Amino acid sequence: MFNIRPITILGVEVKLDMLFKGSKQYYGWMAILLLLISSGFYAYYLQLSEGFIVTGSRNVVSWSLYIINFIFFVGLAAGGLIVASSVELFGVKKLEPLLKVGVIQAFVCAVTAMAFVTADLGHPERFYRFFITPNSSSMMFFDFMILGGYTALSGVDLYALLTKRMRWLFPLAVVSLPAAISVHSVTGWVFGLVKSRPSWFSAIMAPLFISSAITSGLALLIIITLVLPKYTNIKFRDPHAIVMTLRKALSIAIPVDLFFLFNEILITVWPYAQKPEHHLGIHFIQHGPYAFSLYGEILLSAVIPFIIVLHPRTKNSIKWIAAASVFVVVGIFLKRIFLIMVGMSISPLGELVVYIPTVLEINVVVGFWAMAVLMFTVMIRIFNMDPVEHQVTAEFSE
Template sequence: MNFIRFVKGSIQLFFRGTKTYYAWLLFLFVLIVWGAGGYAGQLRDGLITTNMRDSVSWAFYIGNFTFLVGVAAAAVMLVIPAYIYNWKPIKEIVIFGELLAVCAVIMSIAFIVVDIGNPMRFWHMLPILGTMNFPYSMLSWDFFFLLAYLIINFVVVSHLLYAIFYKKEYRKKMVLTIVFISIPMAVGIHTVTAFLYNALPARPFWNSALLAPRFLASAFCSGPAILLILFQILRKITNFEIKDEAIWRIAELMVYAMFIYLFFTIAELFKEFYSGTQHLLYWKYLLFGIGDNKELVPYSWLSIGMGFAAFILFLIPKTRKNFVTLNIGTVLIYSSVYVEKGIALIIPGFTPDVLGQIYVYTPSMTEIRTAVLIFSLGSLLFTFLVKVAIAIIFENYNIGSIRGKEESVRIQA
């Protein structure tokens, strides 16, 4: 009964807010309707409405899936200093990292659903109920890790909010145990995602032992970048107090991740260009183009430029602790990783194809609208969850007052 009251009180918070809050919800609702129209066309006519073909069978959907898995894994950047080292400034805000992880995993699974065409095929990815082809299918391993990571983060954040809701101490032993499990799981979800690419020997562009470490390093850049922007917005529009010290520390951790990411990338480029094998063809297509086909060249160098500029801004303490340059850096690193995962990772792996042909892929309007649908639904869920968390933790919203009214009515009766 206590948990039911907690859920009811939380849902009531969804419908309370300022005009800005309702305007944001309306904006997301419009995007959801627009995106749903595109996905409805894909359900009606099939994947032919996308620009994916035999030559490029993974594309925009899988790129977004890979990016969001990285965002979900980045929650560990807050979990380790908060719970393992008990650092209080970050411990106060780690819940938002876990909420972001929950929403990111849900969105990444949604991209799998839209990519497989008929959503009924997703039935076969469900453990026990479906035929996952476990343990031979790498996708089944990936889904297993994602589902486990989703459950872990949801249990932790629900228990913490529930304990604060009833002004109780959370079960430290249980939470710490789950947190210790979540750390290797966070590494595992992006590692297994990288193994999806490594498991395709016919695609030499992805056959690198550094792919999984590069995935993790880029994830520890893009995920915290979202949180840095979120924390500053929350400080402006709510009574939520976040210490500058916590923001500076997260930014400092991002510097280390960016350095490792750049180092791995340089090491990979040296190996490919110094050896000069036939497999260099895919990197040439990405960075310089092949003949007249230079479609990806601007995007690849834009991603590299934005990533390097963000690294410089975060590396220098003066610019890292200036909110203007800090925000510029967060936008740059987020955009850099998104372009790298969405375009510079997927397309070169298929181009040229096994017959040496170059199929110029660009996302169709159906793919763009479907992606907007998923991101809008994820943003809506994240908005609701953050609103509940802020109300319970920082605005001292006593959902228990609802409980008190119910108790008084019961006593009077």
């Protein structure tokens, strides 16, 4: 139909023609995504022109669905690069086929996280203020800066992989692992340093965010590993081995995540430790409309998948592991709802408020999700996804 040829930009082969070659399934998929995206952006335009009145947030619950999605995507982004860089740093040779996918996951999720946090701004056009009047005592400022840097870093990482600059990989991994940890720590500190909201004001916030990030990042990688060979021409030589390696990591990440959450809840409910506002937050979640987020999270992101990855009858079954991964991703999303609502629902003057998202707000969120999926689809199609073959430079390689 069109005469589009692959082009090469800065040594990266971009197969633009692949965007227009595909089955009916592929065209249908892209059409649905584009439809969702355009409806999402129209909703976002309405929000910009009418004001945030069209969303469900008000003065008490002033950060809501966008911020929930923001921290969820920062988590997925951090998880992707943590896995990709551990291939280099710890010589996990079995995960090597996932290098490109992991880096693309990190990049796409970081960009989507930035889109979500921009959607939460009343005046996104004043974004340049971050550069001309920064305030270095604000954790939000660091969050923006580090998220931007992280996106750039995953872009460079992808560039190195696509242009086969193997020598770059090890130094990049040395930088990306701490960057992935810090991008999510800083996001945790945005909440953990808020002394006016006692349920957030906790030293466990950053560790909890990181453990959730790693758990959900690993689970998403498992899902991607299993889905890609089905619907694309990307094939992994030994998907079973990849999934089993990721499962082992997951079986460590899940209990750590649960333990951190347990710590956070313990100080709010133990008889002589609980402070009134802190306890009220948990009490409201337990008995209020958000009870599903707390219990759903404990069941879906911790208890059920933990049993699946350890039980001898299920742990070697790809199907069960896939189910566990879906549970983890959904459960971690519920956890993000819990984490935001536990602090947000109580105003500092002691008022309890229930937040219900509006249809328009959900429309924006669905549009941005579709944008993330579209970015991922396009990137794995136009880039050369052949597995990277190289000698792992780390000393403890197999």
